[in-house]
Amino acid sequence: MKIIAFHSYKGGTGKTHLSANLATVLARRGYKTVILDLDFRGPNLQTLCGVEAKTTINDLLFDPNLTCEDILVSFEEEYKIPLYAAFASTDFRKMGEIVRADRKQRQRSLKRILKLRDELSEDNFDFTIIDTSPGVQMESIDGLVISDATCLVLKADDFDITGTKSMVTQLYSLLDSTNYVVLNRVVAETCPPDEGIWSEKDLELVKNFEKTIKDEMRMGVITSIPCFCEVAREGSRNIFSLQHPDHPFSRYIEKLADALLEGF
Amino acid sequence: MEAEKFEKSKNDKKPKSNIESNFETNFSLIIQHTLEEVLEEVHSQIKNVRLDFKTSLRGIEKEIKEIKALTSKNRHLLVNLAGNTSVEEKEPELISTGFDLLTKIPSHLRRTYKIMLTKEIGATASDVARETDKSRPLESDYLNQLFEKGLLKKKTDPNNPRKIIFIVKSQDNYKEEENNHSFSDQMILHQQTVRDAKKTLSGQFSKNKNKKLQEMRKES
Numbered sequence: 001m002k003i004i005a006f007h008s009y010k011g012g013t014g015k016t017h018l019s020a021n022l023a024t025v026l027a028r029r030g031y032k033t034v035i036l037d038l039d040f041r042g043p044n045l046q047t048l049c050g051v052e053a054k055t056t057i058n059d060l061l062f063d064p065n066l067t068c069e070d071i072l073v074s075f076e077e078e079y080k081i082p083l084y085a086a087f088a089s090t091d092f093r094k095m096g097e098i099v100r101a102d103r104k105q106r107q108r109s110l111k112r113i114l115k116l117r118d119e120l121s122e123d124n125f126d127f128t129i130i131d132t133s134p135g136v137q138m139e140s141i142d143g144l145v146i147s148d149a150t151c152l153v154l155k156a157d158d159f160d161i162t163g164t165k166s167m168v169t170q171l172y173s174l175l176d177s178t179n180y181v182v183l184n185r186v187v188a189e190t191c192p193p194d195e196g197i198w199s200e201k202d203l204e205l206v207k208n209f210e211k212t213i214k215d216e217m218r219m220g221v222i223t224s225i226p227c228f229c230e231v232a233r234e235g236s237r238n239i240f241s242l243q244h245p246d247h248p249f250s251r252y253i254e255k256l257a258d259a260l261l262e263g264f
Numbered sequence: 265m266e267a268e269k270f271e272k273s274k275n276d277k278k279p280k281s282n283i284e285s286n287f288e289t290n291f292s293l294i295i296q297h298t299l300e301e302v303l304e305e306v307h308s309q310i311k312n313v314r315l316d317f318k319t320s321l322r323g324i325e326k327e328i329k330e331i332k333a334l335t336s337k338n339r340h341l342l343v344n345l346a347g348n349t350s351v352e353e354k355e356p357e358l359i360s361t362g363f364d365l366l367t368k369i370p371s372h373l374r375r376t377y378k379i380m381l382t383k384e385i386g387a388t389a390s391d392v393a394r395e396t397d398k399s400r401p402l403e404s405d406y407l408n409q410l411f412e413k414g415l416l417k418k419k420t421d422p423n424n425p426r427k428i429i430f431i432v433k434s435q436d437n438y439k440e441e442e443n444n445h446s447f448s449d450q451m452i453l454h455q456q457t458v459r460d461a462k463k464t465l466s467g468q469f470s471k472n473k474n475k476k477l478q479e480m481r482k483e484s
Contacts, residue, residue, distance in 0.1 A: 110361060111382065115382050141361060142361060145362035174371075176375075
């Protein structure tokens with residue numbers, strides 16, 4: 001089983017959206033895929049999937065008797081693809097438990113996250129996509145530690161390059177995983193590009209931008225996803241590539257999946 | 265001779281008067297009286313002192329008794345308290361977050377430590393080697409490095425004294441070390457054995473599956 005984590009320095013970059021769409025694309029290819037919401041401080045995968053989960057990852061972290069089967073929600077029947085999800089709780093009290101956790105509980109949480117990974121591997125999952133919380137929260141680092149590949153999502157218009165750079169140089173250099181940058185909602189002169197294909201002039205701009213990022217972060221840009229109005233309009237109501245598999249955005253997610261698979 | 269005469273004549277010239285004799289008697293009476301008064305006074309003072317001493321002695325004795333009673337009461341309370349609370353032992357170093365894992369453990373030992381974190385009742389070097397696909401002596405070396413760093417503890421397998429079981433140091437294990445053979449431990453042992461067996465099987469299965477997937481990808 002391979003684990004891919006989506007992370008960012010700041011919130012609102014589109015981690016949840018990209019991770020859910022990538023999980024869908026991989027599941028559509030026949031890979032048994034699960035998406036884990038480890039964004040305990042701002043969970044929104046439940047909203048995106050239109051689900052209200054009773055047992056969540058928060059419960060698993062505090063109850064040793066729970067297993068992955070208790071928290072997994074299957075979308076196999078609904079969408080006819082091997083897609084599963086485990087959600088973070090939106091209950092305010094449960095979110096507070098995570099924030100208040102002492103060292104002893106944190107060690108238990110880390111153990112249970114590692115055990116969850118083992119259980120998913122035993123259940124023959126091919127891919128686990130982790131949606132982490134932004135910044136250097138303890139839980140998000142726990143997610144990064146167990147992953148094989150990390151996608152650092154940057155919003156190309158207003159990202160904090162200094163903050164992201166310091167996080168990359170200090171934290172990402174310690175990780176054992178393969179790290180990539182995903183540029184999301186890229187705005188060029190023609191926006192959105194026709195059929196999702198950059199014009200020559202825009203492509204040059206994007207390439208220059210990717211080069212700057214590579215020089216600054218010392219991490220390769222795996223893909224630059226343009227800002228699509230349809231995606232923004234759809235918002236967080238559903239998983240976009242599930243509803244619109246032929247849309248250029250979905251094709252970009254396919255490209256992302258190809259590039260990640262190539263890296264393993 | 266003249267001197268003797270002079271002395272004689274001098275003595276002869278001093279006759280004893282009545283005034284002198286009265287003075288002597290009066291003086292002796294006064295002194296006697298004063299002495300008696302002084303004696304009385306001293307006696308009364310001694311009496312007073314004795315009384316005070318007796319009362320103060322009684323007071324001291326009373327206070328000692330009270331102190332003794334209080335001390336025994338406090339000792340009783342302390343014994344009760346000591347019975348209810350255990351003495352806090354020094355806690356082992358904890359790797360409690362992914363951040364600790366990244367900053368405190370060298371990269372070559374991380375994978376081994378991550379596997380050890382999932383083993384509640386510990387694992388041998390062979391168990392770890394099976395999961396990491398590395399050789400047993402190498403894993404044994406890594407486990408010993410983690411042990412030297414104070415992150416793992418060792419114990420010999422009760423069934424096979426030649427085998428060494430490594431366990432992650434945590435607050436849970438540290439305090440529950442005494443009750444190693446409880447029912448819950450046996451349950452955990454059983455769960456871990458089942459999980460390990462499944463993992464070995466699924467590892468073989470996923471290896472085959474990965475091969476098939478790679479073949480499929482090549483074909484496509």
